[in-house]
Each structure stands twice: as C-alpha cells, then as structure tokens.
Amino acid sequence: MSAHRDDASPDPWRSTYWLCARECLRVSKLWTQTMLAPVISSILFILVFGLSLGGRIREVAGFPYDEFIVPGLIAMAMAQAAYSNNSSSIFQARSDRYINDVLAAPMRSWQMNLGMAIGGAYRGLLIGLALLALAAALTGVPIAHPLLLAIAVLLLVVLFGALGIVVGIYAETFDHHTFINNIVILPLTFVGGVFYSVDILPSPWQELSHANPLFYIVNSVRYGFLGTSDVSVGLTFAVSAAMAIAVAAWSQYLFSTGHRLKP
Amino acid sequence: MPGLNPENREPALRVRGLTKRYDDGTMALDALDLDVPSGEFFGLLGPNGAGKTTLISAVTNLIRITAGEVLVFGRPATSLEARRLVGVAEQDPNLDRFLTVREALVYHGGYFGLTKERSLERAEAMIDVFDLRAKADVRAPKLSGGQRRRLQLARALLHEPRLVILDEPTAGVDIELRRELWRYIRRLQREGTTIVLTTHYLEEAEALCEDIALIAGGRIVARSTPAGLKRQFDAKTLEEVYLRAVAGLRMREGAPS
Numbered sequence: 001m002s003a004h005r006d007d008a009s010p011d012p013w014r015s016t017y018w019l020c021a022r023e024c025l026r027v028s029k030l031w032t033q034t035m036l037a038p039v040i041s042s043i044l045f046i047l048v049f050g051l052s053l054g055g056r057i058r059e060v061a062g063f064p065y066d067e068f069i070v071p072g073l074i075a076m077a078m079a080q081a082a083y084s085n086n087s088s089s090i091f092q093a094r095s096d097r098y099i100n101d102v103l104a105a106p107m108r109s110w111q112m113n114l115g116m117a118i119g120g121a122y123r124g125l126l127i128g129l130a131l132l133a134l135a136a137a138l139t140g141v142p143i144a145h146p147l148l149l150a151i152a153v154l155l156l157v158v159l160f161g162a163l164g165i166v167v168g169i170y171a172e173t174f175d176h177h178t179f180i181n182n183i184v185i186l187p188l189t190f191v192g193g194v195f196y197s198v199d200i201l202p203s204p205w206q207e208l209s210h211a212n213p214l215f216y217i218v219n220s221v222r223y224g225f226l227g228t229s230d231v232s233v234g235l236t237f238a239v240s241a242a243m244a245i246a247v248a249a250w251s252q253y254l255f256s257t258g259h260r261l262k263p
Numbered sequence: 264m265p266g267l268n269p270e271n272r273e274p275a276l277r278v279r280g281l282t283k284r285y286d287d288g289t290m291a292l293d294a295l296d297l298d299v300p301s302g303e304f305f306g307l308l309g310p311n312g313a314g315k316t317t318l319i320s321a322v323t324n325l326i327r328i329t330a331g332e333v334l335v336f337g338r339p340a341t342s343l344e345a346r347r348l349v350g351v352a353e354q355d356p357n358l359d360r361f362l363t364v365r366e367a368l369v370y371h372g373g374y375f376g377l378t379k380e381r382s383l384e385r386a387e388a389m390i391d392v393f394d395l396r397a398k399a400d401v402r403a404p405k406l407s408g409g410q411r412r413r414l415q416l417a418r419a420l421l422h423e424p425r426l427v428i429l430d431e432p433t434a435g436v437d438i439e440l441r442r443e444l445w446r447y448i449r450r451l452q453r454e455g456t457t458i459v460l461t462t463h464y465l466e467e468a469e470a471l472c473e474d475i476a477l478i479a480g481g482r483i484v485a486r487s488t489p490a491g492l493k494r495q496f497d498a499k500t501l502e503e504v505y506l507r508a509v510a511g512l513r514m515r516e517g518a519p520s
C-alpha cells in the first residue's frame with residue numbers, strides 16, 4: 001500500500017480555512033484575556049464616563065453623552081483587540097518558530113496573511129457585538145446606518161488587524177508590540193474624539209485632531225451608529241479606507257517577500 | 264500514460280547552483296549542486312555550520328535563497344505542489360504552544376490540505392505510532408523533551424509526504440524510540456518515500472543510508488555509498504571518513520585542524 005496520498009493538486013483554500021480556524025481557536029482558548037477583560041474595561045468606561053459624567057454633560061452633537069461615547073468606545077476596544085491579537089499571535093509564532101509549519105505549507109502568501117489576520121477580526125467582532133448588546137441595554141444607543149456601520153467596522157478590523165501583523169513581524173521583543181499599543185494606538189484613539197466632539201476644541205487642537213488618523217476611524221463608526229460625524233462622511237470613510245488599504249498592503253508585502261519572516 | 268507517475272521519474276530533489284548569503288554576509292551555501300533520486304534513503308553529513316540546515320530550509324521554503332534552483336519531484340520548491348510533497352522535522356522542536364498534541368497534528372494536516380476526516384484519522388494513527396496516546400490532549404509546553412521530539416516527527420509524517428526531511432531527528436531521543444522510529448521510517452522508504460537524513464550519529468547514517476553526501480563550507484565535498492566513501496578516503500569507518508573529509512577541507516582552507 002502506498003504511503004502517500006492520491007490527491008495530486010493541493011487545495012490552498014482548505015489550508016487557509018485551517019489557519020483561520022487555528023487563529024480563532026487561540027482566541028477562544030484564551031477567552032478571559034482576549035474577550036472578557038476588554039469587554040469589562042469598556043463597559044466600565046461607559047458606566048463611569050457615560051452614566052456618571054452624563055448627568056453633568058447634557059448633550060454632545062445632539063445626543064446624550066452616554067450614547068455619544070458608545071461608538072468611540074466600541075471602536076477603541078475593537079481596534080485594540082484586532083491589533084493586540086494579531087501582533088501577539090504572530091510574534092509568538094515567530095518566537096517559538098511554529099510559523100515555519102505555516103510558511104512551509106501549500107498556501108499562497110496572501111492566504112497566509114489572511115489566515116493570520118482573521119483572529120484579530122474575529123476577536124474584534126466578538127468584542128464589538130458583546131459591547132453593542134450591553135451598551136444598547138444600558139444607554140439605548142441607536143444604529144442609524146447599519147450598512148455604513150458594517151463598512152466602518154470592516155475597515156477598522158482590516159486596518160488594526162494588518163497593523164498587528166506588521167508590528168508582530170517587526171517586533172524583536174514582546175515589549176515592542178505593547179509599546180505600539182500603549183504609546184501610539186491608545187493615546188491617538190483617546191484624542192481622536194472618543195469622549196468628545198473635536199468641534200468643541202479651540203484652535204490649534206481642533207486642526208491637529210484632523211491630522212490624527214484614528215479620528216477618522218472613530219468618526220466612521222460614530223456615523224454608522226449615530227448618523228453624525230465631526231467631518232464629512234465621504235472624507236472620514238475615504239481616509240479610513242486609504243489607511244486600511246495601505247497597512248494591509250504593507251502586511252502583504254511582508255508575506256510576499258518573506259521580509260523578516262524568512263532569513 | 265497510465266501507470267507512469269511523473270513524481271517517480273523525476274529526482275525527489277534537484278538542486279542547482281544553490282547559493283545562500285545571509286544578511287550578515289555569511290555564505291551558508293556556495294553554488295551547491297545535488298540530486299537525490301526518488302525513493303532513496305539519503306544522508307547529509309557535515310560539521311555544525313556546514314550548511315545542512317540552510318539547505319533543508321531552502322527545500323522547505325523557509326529561507327530566501329540568494330541564487331540557484333531547487334526542484335522537488337521536478338517542481339519548483341516554492342510551488343504549492345512541491346510544498347505538499349515535503350515533510351520536515353526540524354532540528355529544534357517548533358511546536359504550537361496553544362495546541363494539544365492531537366490538535367497540533369490535525370491542524371498540520373489541514374494546513375497541508377488533508378480533509379478533516381483524513382486529518383483526524385492520520386492524527387490518531389500518528390499518536391499510536393509515536394506512543395503519544397497518554398498525552399493526546401496535553402499542550403506542547405507541558406510535554407517532555409522526548410515527547411516534543413516525537414510530536415515533531417509525527418507532524419512531519421502526518422500528511423504522507425513523498426519527501427521526508429529529518430534534521431537530527433534522534434538528538435536527545437532514547438534508544439527505544441530511536442529503534443521504533445527507524446523501523447517506521449524504513450517501512451515508509453520501502454513503500455516509496457524518499458528520506459533525507461542529517462545526523463551526528465554516524466553509525467546510524469552508515470546503517471540506514473544508501474547514499475551519503477558530506478557537506479562542508481556550503482558545498483558537497485564527497486558523495487557515495489557508505490562503502491564507496493570508505494574506499495575513497497581509505498577509511499575503516501564512516502567516522503574516519505568524516506574526520507578526514509573535514510580535516511582535508513580545513514587544510515585546504517588554511518585553518519588549523
């Protein structure tokens with residue numbers, strides 16, 4: 001009896017499915033870290049800022065304050081989840097070298113990239129759905145434009161998932177990926193209009209806010225929920241899409257060339 | 264034509280002018296040429312840093328080669344078809360820390376294109392072959408060194424590759440498992456699998472390999488059957504062959520032996 005398989009042509013989609021499944025399994029196995037902790041911290045933000053400060057701040061952009069901050073908080077939690085998941089997953093895969101099992105497998109480079117990125121999207125979406133359910137119950141936040149919200153969320157998980165892949169590939173220590181999260185993503189999200197409308201800021205802070213790329217992601221998601229944005233809807237989606245495409249292309253470049261993945 | 268499988272006509276491995284210079288300037292492979300016929304038990308011996316692992320990495324798509332060509336059963340090593348045909352157990356265990364033994368095998372089968380049913384079936388078979396039944400639901404970091412090595416070997420063989428590359432597979436493995444492993448690998452070879460083995464256990468190479476290449480300085484410096492190498496180097500054992508070949512190369516390079 002032959003020791004080999006009979007099927008002659010590889011099925012890279014099957015391989016990609018298994019890599020996606022592996023990344024989602026990792027999220028599920030680590031659910032207290034990957035799911036529970038970010039949902040609790042975001043809900044605390046809604047309770048502390050929304051329900052306590054909400055009594056003092058009547059309305060922002062025509063919405064009660066607790067409703068106004070929900071889209072930004074959900075966007076922030078999803079962005080951090082998509083980024084952290086992918087950067088830590090690929091860093092560990094490189095560090096323990098089990099990424100070799102993927103690099104040697106019969107998959108195209110973009111399928112490897114997709115497979116490695118899917119965990120961040122999965123984790124981000126689960127957190128987003130959990131927060132939406134809780135926030136809707138607590139604040140009654142509406143969804144004004146469901147289709148645009150779906151597009152905004154897609155752009156968000158692509159952007160931050162791909163950024164996680166890029167940082168996970170470049171990182172030389174585990175600290176590097178937490179550094180980017182703590183020093184870049186978190187502060188830029190905070191000053192990107194999560195807790196306020198930038199229209200209330202004096203010059204030059206208002207203009208500077210428009211140079212913050214995360215401002216556009218927060219406003220895309222906010223428009224999907226509330227139907228309001230600090231800048232034109234076209235601009236906020238165009239900037240978000242441009243950033244998502246650019247970072248996804250960078251991530252794909254690393255897989256296509258093997259740069260930093262293969263010596 | 265019925266009955267003629269192109270994978271059997273082509274050499275399992277054909278390497279032409281393979282050169283690898285790492286970013287730090289180290290020349291690991293220097294225009295290396297090598298053919299490994301299909302179905303052979305082939306040994307690749309050489310000192311540390313000779314280029315064995317770099318050659319294996321080039322075949323398995325784990326490095327960016329500087330120049331040259333690597334064909335697996337006539338197909339470029341980077342092609343999806345070639346990758347499906349190769350199984351490798353690397354020198355150091357590189358196991359997925361989040362997966363149990365069973366999951367590691369099933370997911371590997373999936374990555375290499377097996378259906379879920381086939382992957383599960385093969386995983387159970389490999390668990391038995393490598394005596395991992397008691398640890399089937401344990402994650403890799405909780406395995407002993409020997410168990411990790413067994414899982415690494417089981418994973419390399421799971422997708423039924425036609426070319427199996429074993430890089431120091433028995434380093435740190437007890438004698439009992441070593442014997443079991445070689446019995447199993449020999450059976451695979453009899454069934455048509457090509458085996459490429461690197462090892463520092465020269466008696467193991469002598470007993471198992473039909474054909475042996477000595478690699479040093481990124482080049483093949485000698486190649487023959489074990490008996491042919493002994494004649495060529497006027498040596499009684501493969502160990503003497505090895506020492507003379509390495510010493511000869513060092514003298515040519517002007518380094519102290």
